[in-house]
Amino acid sequence: MVNVNDSYFDGYYKEIWRNIIPDELTNKEVDFIFSYFNLQQGSNVLDIMCGYGRHAIALAKKGIKITAVDNLPDYINEIKNVAEKENLPLQAFQADIANYKTESLFDLVICMGNSLNFFTPQDTSCILASISSSLKLGAHLLINTWSLAEIVIKNFKDKSWSTVGDLKLLADSKFLFHPTRIETQSIIISVDGKEEIKTGIDYIYSINEMEMMLKNVGLSVKEVYSIPGKKKFTIGEPRAYIIAQKFS
Numbered sequence: 001m002v003n004v005n006d007s008y009f010d011g012y013y014k015e016i017w018r019n020i021i022p023d024e025l026t027n028k029e030v031d032f033i034f035s036y037f038n039l040q041q042g043s044n045v046l047d048i049m050c051g052y053g054r055h056a057i058a059l060a061k062k063g064i065k066i067t068a069v070d071n072l073p074d075y076i077n078e079i080k081n082v083a084e085k086e087n088l089p090l091q092a093f094q095a096d097i098a099n100y101k102t103e104s105l106f107d108l109v110i111c112m113g114n115s116l117n118f119f120t121p122q123d124t125s126c127i128l129a130s131i132s133s134s135l136k137l138g139a140h141l142l143i144n145t146w147s148l149a150e151i152v153i154k155n156f157k158d159k160s161w162s163t164v165g166d167l168k169l170l171a172d173s174k175f176l177f178h179p180t181r182i183e184t185q186s187i188i189i190s191v192d193g194k195e196e197i198k199t200g201i202d203y204i205y206s207i208n209e210m211e212m213m214l215k216n217v218g219l220s221v222k223e224v225y226s227i228p229g230k231k232k233f234t235i236g237e238p239r240a241y242i243i244a245q246k247f248s
Helices: 010-020 023-036 054-060 073-086 121-133 149-155 207-216
Strands: 044-048 065-070 090-094 106-111 135-145 159-164 167-176 181-189 195-203 219-227 240-246
Touching: 023 054, 044 054, 044 121, 054 065, 054 073, 054 090, 065 073, 073 090, 121 135, 121 207, 121 219, 135 219, 149 207, 207 219, 207 240
Parallel strands: 044 065, 044 106, 065 090, 106 135
Antiparallel strands: 135 240, 159 167, 167 181, 181 195, 219 240
């Protein structure tokens, strides 16, 4: 067994995520973000829980001023290296997302890749309050999730497996309550037999619960899509894009 803090698999995690979220989907999301929110060169966008910067870097290449924030230093260091090398209008910060504060005001905040569902209901409320305080009046928040109740209740599987290159991924999930969540134990197995176990939690919110949390911090849900800007969400579709606007 490999120690998680000194992972044999560190170099594979981006490949795993790109298998879950292919570049084609990211490109469509970036095009949607740019056009739907009428971004212009110099528009100020916050990408919170930015991961390895798949949206932040692409938007910065379009001249958008990006602030990218994540709790993992490896991601942030990678983004900083790309931004410096390509001279992009992109700043990246490593921070505890649940306590992240900024004095800047943004035209748009994005939280993609199911990132918001990693947090407890209490922390999620704090994060949304912080996001709202950093948005200009009338500006928008875009949340991408595949852990809405309207998605997972229809699609939940307690066991699954897949392959990414030479890696095998085995997942054993439990649907639990109080609070509603899915706890997943994943085993990653390399071709030479090395293994690593990771445990993750996705907290599950209904659209109604999301609307209430957003309303409590001065944000109003405007639309929910399953395909960005093209198809409105219906029950059981694999992902959702929630668009909220700051009203107070």
